[in-house]
Amino acid sequence: MWKWFYKLASPPFVYDTAAALLPWFAASAAVALGYGLVGGLVFAPPDYQQGDAFRIIYVHVPSAWMSEFSYSLMAVAGAIALIWRIKIGHAVAAATAPIGASFTVLALVTGSMWGRPMWGTYWAWDPRLTSELILLFLYFGVMSLRTAFEEGPRGDRAAALLSIVGVINIPIIHFSVVWWNSLHQAASVAKFGKPTIALSMLWPLLSMFVGFMLFFGAVLCLRLQAEILNRERQSAWVRNAVKS
Amino acid sequence: MNGGFWAMGGYAQYVWPCFALAAVIFAWNVWSARRYHAAARTRAARAVGVADSEGT
Numbered sequence: 498m499w500k501w502f503y504k505l506a507s508p509p510f511v512y513d514t515a516a517a518l519l520p521w522f523a524a525s526a527a528v529a530l531g532y533g534l535v536g537g538l539v540f541a542p543p544d545y546q547q548g549d550a551f552r553i554i555y556v557h558v559p560s561a562w563m564s565e566f567s568y569s570l571m572a573v574a575g576a577i578a579l580i581w582r583i584k585i586g587h588a589v590a591a592a593t594a595p596i597g598a599s600f601t602v603l604a605l606v607t608g609s610m611w612g613r614p615m616w617g618t619y620w621a622w623d624p625r626l627t628s629e630l631i632l633l634f635l636y637f638g639v640m641s642l643r644t645a646f647e648e649g650p651r652g653d654r655a656a657a658l659l660s661i662v663g664v665i666n667i668p669i670i671h672f673s674v675v676w677w678n679s680l681h682q683a684a685s686v687a688k689f690g691k692p693t694i695a696l697s698m699l700w701p702l703l704s705m706f707v708g709f710m711l712f713f714g715a716v717l718c719l720r721l722q723a724e725i726l727n728r729e730r731q732s733a734w735v736r737n738a739v740k741s
Numbered sequence: 742m743n744g745g746f747w748a749m750g751g752y753a754q755y756v757w758p759c760f761a762l763a764a765v766i767f768a769w770n771v772w773s774a775r776r777y778h779a780a781a782r783t784r785a786a787r788a789v790g791v792a793d794s795e796g797t
Contacts, residue, residue: 538760539746549750556763596770603766607759614755712767719774723781730785739785 567597
């Protein structure tokens with residue numbers, strides 16, 4: 498089993514798999530995002546309290562979910578790299594960080610834009626907003642730490658450690674609206690029970706989420722290929738891949 | 742599309758910038774990943790060239 502696991506994580510295998518998956522992810526993302534955008538902007542009815550301002554959720558909620566998912570993936574990849582010394586884990590973590598950071602920026606700005614008409618302010622030091630801002634700083638910290646060392650492997654290890662320590666922020670973000678008094682509304686979709694959002698609004702939202710996920714997958718494939726090329730450029734298989 | 746759609750019930754100044762920013766973030770992701778990939782390929786090709794010239 499371990500032999501299979503190590504083969505699965507071998508750089509040439511991951512490089513080829515990423516190259517093969519990229520066009521499928523990109524095409525599927527375009528379809529899902531197209532459906533989500535049309536459904537969310539055109540066909541979903543205005544919210545009875547928030548009016549058309551609620552449509553901001555079609556970019557805000559998927560980007561917030563992706564910011565947490567990306568960070569979790571980065572921490573898991575870092576942990577795998579540290580524990581089992583599987584170096585592709587560091588490449589996955591390095592490729593994930595900038596994408597996750599960009600989604601975090603999107604979540605923060607769109608949340609702020611939604612907050613102005615709904616709360617009367619662009620920003621409040623609310624537990625959800627503050628923990629999401631800390632997530633952005635964690636992303637910046639992890640990316641900076643990786644490049645702060647002259648020796649690449651030391652930077653990788655330091656970044657992996659920080660990402661693992663910082664993962665404690667993910668449940669804090671998620672449950673902040675339950676644990677503390679928060680301006681931010683509670684979850685409407687990610688509940689064990691029935692969602693508290695109308696289906697005509699929910700389907701485009703789920704489609705946008707799938708679209709964001711697939712887009713993330715496509716960009717990750719491209720970045721991961723680049724990371725592998727950077728890290729393995731002295732290898733014979735890279736020589737063949739570049740020449741072909 | 743009628744004017745009502747673009748007006749977004751009076752929330753246009755909040756709704757459209759969010760979707761515009763999302764488009765910018767998506768475009769940046771694609772652009773930066775492609776640029777990073779192209780640079781990595783160039784570096785790898787250079788490394789291959791150096792290795793070949795050294796006869797390794």
